[in-house]
Amino acid sequence: MKMHNHDSRNSFDCDANGLLDALLQRYGLKNDAALCRILDVQPCLMSKIRHGKQRISADMMLRIHEVFDMPIAEMRTLMRAEQFYPRIRPVPVVTYSS
Template sequence: MKIATIPSASIIKELHEPETYDPAHLLDALIEKLGLKNDAALSRILSVTQTAISKIRHRQSPVGAAMLIRMHEESELTIAELRSLLGDRRKKFRIGTVYNKPKEN
């Protein structure tokens, strides 16, 4: 049985938040927090392929919403904390300009 714990602010600060977008930093922080050895172990915990983790680490694939949710479920870090570790400094997540365009007549 998994016991829920609330991560303290000191744990987040110890993970050294990056100044710019850095998905490798997020993955390294998760590996450290979860006590794992490598990307392969992280992929098993997150139920994704090692290729998916490798593509995220090398910026060939974005960290999508579903991946952030899985990371949250396993690490118990909030989505905001995960985004901060990723280097995402936006106050709000924006879906995109396609949804905000006014209809043209």
């Protein structure tokens, strides 16, 4: 199975190749075309994501979640997205007694 070279990544794609490669490997898919068929997306979209010309959209992440039952948190980890889009943590509630 051919894995894609990560040298061409930039901050725009948040290493989407990491997520896509993990899907290919984990589910024994031969290539991106097979992944496109399963996710019901156009190959040109996958190519744009692979080459850093387009981000993985929220719709695509939801589709991956629905098809592969992969948690969003795991996708973010595989994309190493935390460094670019840190999660918003709830602010602790402080109560004062009078």
